[in-house]
Amino acid sequence: METILIVDDEKNYTLILSAVLEDAGFETLTANSGPESLDILSRSDVDLVLTDMKMPAMDGIALLECIKKQDSDLPVIMMTAHGTVEKAVEAMQKGAYTYILKPFDNEQLVLYVNKAVSMYRVVKENRELRSAVEDRYSFHNIIGKSKAMRNVFQVIRKVAPASATVLIQGASGTGKELVARALHVNSPRKDKPFVAVNCSALTETLLESELFGHEKGAFTGAVSMKKGRFEIADSGTLFLDEIGELSLDLQVKLLRVLQERVIERVGGVKPVSVNIRLIAATNKSLKEEVARGSFREDLFYRLNVVPITLPPLRERLEDIRPLVSHFIGKYSEERNTEPPVTGIDREVERLFYEYDWPGNVRELENVIERAIVMSPEAIVQVSDLPKDFVDNAHSTLHMDGIPLDANLYDTLALVERNMIIRALKKANYVQAHAAELLGIGKSGLNQKIKKYKLLEKIKGR
Structure with a gap:
């Protein structure tokens, strides 16, 4: 039950408003001044403040400003007489939910209060969920509470302190670079560079120069020596995204780096030692690429020391x-x-x-x-x-699988059964979640599962 704080210097008015709002299903607290209401707010959970505009010591505007400093989301409804409408508009500009003119209709007041309280309820739910996200479901900007993501977090925690090469696999948009950064910031290399390269964004020639650097005069336009990303990432982490796009020639050179921990700049002959941790990512199946002959098997095994797979949303x-x-x-x-x-x-x-x-x-x-x-x-x-x-x-909400000669009741039953099966699949057969997707109670879902004899389907999934 939501709690409304009523603030008015006229005690009879607070009594009348309390009776109206309690009849509408709310709990009420009352205060006869701004300072008294602030004291109540410091001790009590309140879902809305209903305050008069004109009060001695502290008027409604001053009270509103104090409330918004403490909780900017808490809705405040201003009560005002016709002569102070301009002040009410000022209150709206400073964050009041709305204002209502005295004398007002009780039903209108209850309507305003219900709307404001409903909005605040959503705000609080999201605030609590956001807090849960930060405390329980987040790992360095990677968000997830599913079992699959908890497993990913567990692997990151175990692997991050080591220098083992990691291969992150997953479709585009699943957060592969976020995982790479989480591995870096939880490693002993966290104070050293994290360098990311998208292997699909450059031509083979440019990518080679970008990765390995080049000597002065190595090609037209090479007016000075330039360090590549391997050298820039020295003592830190190099993240190679879309590594499945590397040409076979560059794969050979990358394999040498992983084996010998040295590079040669384009146009150079002197080996340069590098101390990097390599993290690679791909949206392809490298095993399939190996089978096609477009990815070296020996490089795949060098990369696939610790695999992390990110599931699609x-x-x-x-x-x-x-x-x-x-x-x-x-x-x-x-x-x-x-x-x-x-x-x-x-x-x-x-x-x-x-x-x-x-x-x-x-x-x-x-x-x-x-x-x-x-x-x-x-x-x-x-x-x-x-x-x-x-x-x-x-x-995706279309109704499929309906026989052309089905009658209405058969059709409705078939649609209901198909929707239940689809919801169960989407919910990974967690019945409480499936019921939420369908907009019904868990007990109602259980009855329908029995009705359509889906228990065996669930057990045998």
Whole structure:
């Protein structure tokens, strides 16, 4: 039950308002001055402050400013007479949720209070979730509470202190560079350079010079000696992203570095010793590339000392809520939106769970960033999302497998059964999560599982 703090220097008014709001299902606290209300706020959990504008000692504006310094999200509704409407507008500019003119209709007051309290409830839920993300589900900006991501965190903790070569595999957008950076900052090399190179971004000739450096006069335009990324990363970590794009010639040179820990600059003859930890990443299956003959088998085994595989987002739906909370916190602060975006509508969340996320976490981040820019409200609505995303998400909700000659009841039963199976798969057969996706209670889901004889399907998955 939410608690409303009523502040008014007229005691009879606080009594009347308490009776109205308690009849509407709220708990109430009362104060007859600004200082008294601040003392109550320091000792009690309050979900909304309803305060008069004109009071002795501390008026409503001064009280609002003090409240917002303590909790910028706590909604404050100002009560004002016709003669102080300008002050009420000033209060709105300073963060009041709204104002209401005296005398007012009780139903209108309750409506305003319900809306403000509902908004604050979402804010608090997201605040608590964000805190949980920071405390339990985050590892150096990598967010996840799913079993797969907890396993990744465990491997990082074990491997980071060593100098073993790590191969990170995963689709684009799953966070491979974040894992590489986490390995670096948790290693004894954390105070040394972390150097990242995207092997697919440069031609073979440019990439060779970028990695190994070159001597003066090695080629046209080489007017001076230049150190390559291996030398720049000396004593630190070199991260080679999209390593599956390396040419066979460069693979040979990389293999020599891993075997002998020396490089030769382009145009040079003198070996240069390097002390680096190599972390490589790829969105390809290097085993398949080896089988095709486009990747050296000996180099693959040199790289694959410690493999880390990042699953696609569609296989770790449990991570969507903490990821959404993390990105909302990040971009609301960066964009300084007004009002601050604090959460997403349930329909948005449903679309997020249903969507396949081909772009993985990076795509989710982009969708959230765009929605925060577009949203005129504190809660992101479906209308704030990119149209192509919404269209693609809705396309995954189609009803398939319905016989052409099925009658209505057969059709409804078949659709319900298919939706339950799909939700169970998406939830990795966690029934509480599947029930949440379907918008029903766990007991209701259990009854339907028995109805459609899906227990064997669950046990044999």
